[in-house]
Amino acid sequence: MRIVDKQQIVAHIDLALAVQRIEEGFVAFSNGKVQVPPVQMFAFAAANGDCCVKSAFIEGSETFTVKVSTGFYDNPGKGLESNDGLMLVLSASDGQPLALLQDQGWLTGMRTALAGRIAARLMAPREVYAIGILGTGMQARMQLEQLRPVTACRRVIVWGRNDAELASYSDFAAELGFDVQVTREAKTLAEGANLIVCTTPSRAALLDSEWVRPGTHITAIGADAPGKQELDPLLVARADRIIVDSVVQCRQYGEVSHALKAGLIEEAQLGEIGALLDGRIAGRTSDDEITLVDLTGVAVQDAQIALCALQSL
């Protein structure tokens, strides 16, 4: 059994291959070719922590993957990261454990960022005049990095609540070659950008429907668990096209779940990103449409990026 640490993974991973593998994973998922058992969740009330175990097997694949992710929100006070995690890759032909990827959650961050990249490539308007990034954390950074191969736009408006974090993000984005505007008003971002990525753990809507201009694409990443929300449900309802990673999962959480529960949209309006990649459904059909991709995170992404990480070594 191979033991691989985060440094090795980050140094060697072939991100173009990872994009391809994740796209294949989304297609297989939407074609019903993936075994995804129920997510196992723990709550550690005394330690303000949680853990989830996500596992997936794509029919026909040589391997399957078990991922353990933890979030312990008092960790920063102890000098530790809040999020940690690892992935196990096992043989689907004889059950032998093949690899332990001690990625400390990095692969989860990257597979999420690459899903955002895929979503933007499929759905963003032809001409992006400014990217809007909601949030200043790790995922806000990874998303901006991963948008560079799929848009020529090098202007970003970033929204956050903390001046020091906005300044730090500004430095980061400038180093990537972006012209950066920081704001504490989400309205400023919504009015100024037409490719928006929402990356916060917010539990209340941050973006109002009336602020968003026709032709804008929004990728919503943050609402990956029940109770989380970044978008006004009216904005979800206003979208001309709504793509999700998993219809079944988006009934339970994600931006779409709030609009479904409020009766503002119907499940029949939703299309899966795997079906879009497979050419079975349409994406954006005009420059004026508002489009939304709601990504709640599916285990097939973990299985595919883990396989890619191994193949890249």
Place this chain on the structure above:
Amino acid sequence: MRIVDKQQIVAHIDLALAVQRIEEGFVAFSNGKVQVPPVQMFAFAAANGDCCVKSAFIEGSETFTVKVSTGFYDNPGKGLESNDGLMLVLSASDGQPLALLQDQGWLTGMRTALAGRIAARLMAPREVYAIGILGTGMQARMQLEQLRPVTACRRVIVWGRNDAELASYSDFAAELGFDVQVTREAKTLAEGANLIVCTTPSRAALLDSEWVRPGTHITAIGADAPGKQELDPLLVARADRIIVDSVVQCRQYGEVSHALKAGLIEEAQLGEIGALLDGRIAGRTSDDEITLVDLTGVAVQDAQIALCALQSL
């Protein structure tokens, strides 16, 4: 993160401590103090294999455990064991992965054998005149080994279908100091032994009710998944006392499930081993009673033996 292999675990584990930890685990489980998310199961039809992921956290414990077990039934033809597995132990206070136990399924075998040892200590008749072991595989061996500390009996009757395997088991038991009788007739075993342990993967009843003598204790280990069965449901119904590891799980599978579905017993007759260990319910009350302990395997046993293995190093 500590990486520990099977040899280290087998060489160092403190089995008396493991018994204590597993008993504590059963008590916590029966008191509702254990988080046990749904088992994740995969089926690998093309490779004749399966995998399950079992995870558990005992409230108040410093750690929690995720176990991955595989069974690939064509492996022996490739020179590999059918069963493999590993356990991950993580901190319940900060989420950090603490250890990977590459036990290759040994800890699962041992926690099962120790549950049989606990069951016999609690429920066996005062005078055991012969132990009966149904099956000749790894678990049949581990069970006999683990009965030695809890009974003075050194006579064993072993049932199997294959003469070579019976001969091999006979050698094994003789080396442990047992006077051994082998048989291919389950009736011979049932009539001759009053402490019976059933360890086969049978999918049909092997022990008829009328063969079993008053005063006998039976521990049923094999029926750890839907469809498996070793006992005549009439024998389950005849038992004066039925103890299970998990009432909820034994509704779904195990010997008890067949008798429940046939309407031969009622759930109210079942008691959990954790409640028995905790002194909240009674065990055997006379020398003439037939008693049954039905063990389907619960993840709290994995969590507790993993912790013990780590503490023993």
